[in-house]
Amino acid sequence: xxxxxxxxxxxxxxxxxLDGLLEGTRASNALLWRALPYMxxxxxxxxxxxxxxxxxxxxxxxxxxxxxxxxxxxxxAGMITPGGPYVMYPVAAALMNSGAGIGALGGFANSRHALPxxxxxxxxIPFLGVPFALARYSVAIAMPxxxxxxxxxxxxxxxxxxxxARRTRPxxxxxxxxx
Amino acid sequence: xxxxxxxxxxxxxxxxxxxxxxxxxxxxxxxLGAGMLRQxxxxxxxxxxxxxxxxxxxxxxxIGRWLGEDAGVTSVLLGAAAGALLPAGPYxxxxxxxxxxxxxxxxxxxxxxxxxxxxxxxxxxxxxxIPFLGGAFAASRTLVSLPFxxxxxxxxxxxxxxxx
Numbered sequence: 001x002x003x004x005x006x007x008x009x010x011x012x013x014x015x016x017x018l019d020g021l022l023e024g025t026r027a028s029n030a031l032l033w034r035a036l037p038y039m040x041x042x043x044x045x046x047x048x049x050x051x052x053x054x055x056x057x058x059x060x061x062x063x064x065x066x067x068x069x070x071x072x073x074x075x076x077a078g079m080i081t082p083g084g085p086y087v088m089y090p091v092a093a094a095l096m097n098s099g100a101g102i103g104a105l106g107g108f109a110n111s112r113h114a115l116p117x118x119x120x121x122x123x124x125i126p127f128l129g130v131p132f133a134l135a136r137y138s139v140a141i142a143m144p145x146x147x148x149x150x151x152x153x154x155x156x157x158x159x160x161x162x163x164x165a166r167r168t169r170p171x172x173x174x175x176x177x178x179x
Numbered sequence: 180x181x182x183x184x185x186x187x188x189x190x191x192x193x194x195x196x197x198x199x200x201x202x203x204x205x206x207x208x209x210x211l212g213a214g215m216l217r218q219x220x221x222x223x224x225x226x227x228x229x230x231x232x233x234x235x236x237x238x239x240x241x242i243g244r245w246l247g248e249d250a251g252v253t254s255v256l257l258g259a260a261a262g263a264l265l266p267a268g269p270y271x272x273x274x275x276x277x278x279x280x281x282x283x284x285x286x287x288x289x290x291x292x293x294x295x296x297x298x299x300x301x302x303x304x305x306x307x308x309i310p311f312l313g314g315a316f317a318a319s320r321t322l323v324s325l326p327f328x329x330x331x332x333x334x335x336x337x338x339x340x341x342x343x
Contacts, residue, residue, distance in 0.1 A: 004229055005232075008233045008236055011236035012232045014236075016235060023235045024228075024231050024235040024236075025231070026231075027231035027232070027234045028228040028230065028232065029231070030231070031227045031231050035227070037182055040216065041189050043212045043216050044189055044212040045188055045192055045212075046211075046212065046215065047208040047213075048196050048205075048212075049192060050208070051196050051200060051204050051205075051208040052199070083184075083185065084268070085307045089308065089310075089312070090311065092311060092312055093215060093312060094215075096312060102316065106319070106323070109308075109312075109320055110298060110324060113297045114327070119297075123269045124273065127273040127277035128273070128277050128293075130342065131339050131343045132280065132289070132339060134342045135286075135339035135341070135342055136335050138338055139338055140327075140331065143324070146323065147323055151320055151323050154319040154322055155319040158315035158318065159315070162313065162314050162315035165313055
């Protein structure tokens with residue numbers, strides 16, 4: 001991450017000198033202030049949803065024990081989730097904390113990236129035309145399917161410490177399981 | 180989704196939490212949100228600095244030149260690489276891709292670009308995915324998704340004939 005950061009800063013300097021650095025700082029700052037209100041609202045929304053939908057329910061619908069149905073729920077939820085990353089990632093993290101399976105989460109993420117209905121209707125069809133949009137969409141249907149099969153297998157190969165880091169969040173684990 | 184729609188969704192969710200669980204439910208929801216924010220913020224800030232500088236290092240007209248002329252396999256590879264690297268929302272990207280497609284760029288490179296931009300974007304992975312879902316999940320999903328932009332770049336030019 002730090003290497004990438006230094007690389008990007010170096011490239012910006014290479015292209016624009018000191019002005020490039022200034023412009024990069026300005027662009028980063030603009031990104032932060034544009035994203036911050038969305039981020040705070042999105043994260044708070046995810047907090048409320050975690051109170052409303054108890055972890056037991058999430059685990060039952062999207063946990064590994066939910067099988068194929070859980071994977072399908074993940075993929076369908078990804079297709080219809082509106083909004084930008086400021087909605088999707090807090091919701092996905094809340095699902096992860098509440099016991100959703102890695103396959104269902106992978107399906108959710110990749111169908112949100114490859115098959116979002118909102119982007120298809122608002123952006124792809126108007127700007128790229130119906131033939132391109134439909135052709136890309138048809139090809140992309142395979143992507144979440146491959147994802148739900150392969151991501152859990154690869155995830156299991158990841159170091160146990162990296163996997164455990166996300167499953168235990170003290171501030172979240174004590175959410176009301178009893179409601 | 181605009182900020183207003185998001186605010187309305189939050190207001191509705193908070194009202195439902197209040198009706199079902201009272202003030203303690205609302206404060207639990209806020210605490211869960213605050214905990215998540217505290218956890219993701221440091222990594223997100225680093226990621227945003229990276230995205231800001233990448234935007235300066237890789238301006239959009241450069242991408243236009245990369246994709247402008249269709250050079251077969253090379254263009255698909257360039258399209259996928261450019262899509263993964265260029266941080267921008269759909270409001271920048273879709274008009275750009277639309278104008279490139281209209282100006283004669285190949286269907287394959289544009290499909291590869293769009294797929295890489297949506298499924299393996301470097302800046303979104305660093306700003307959002309790793310902070311919220313952790314490195315193990317992000318790495319697994321990215322590894323599985325790496326071939327998708329190329330598959331899209333090679334398959335969409337054939338599939339599009341069915342829809343024309």
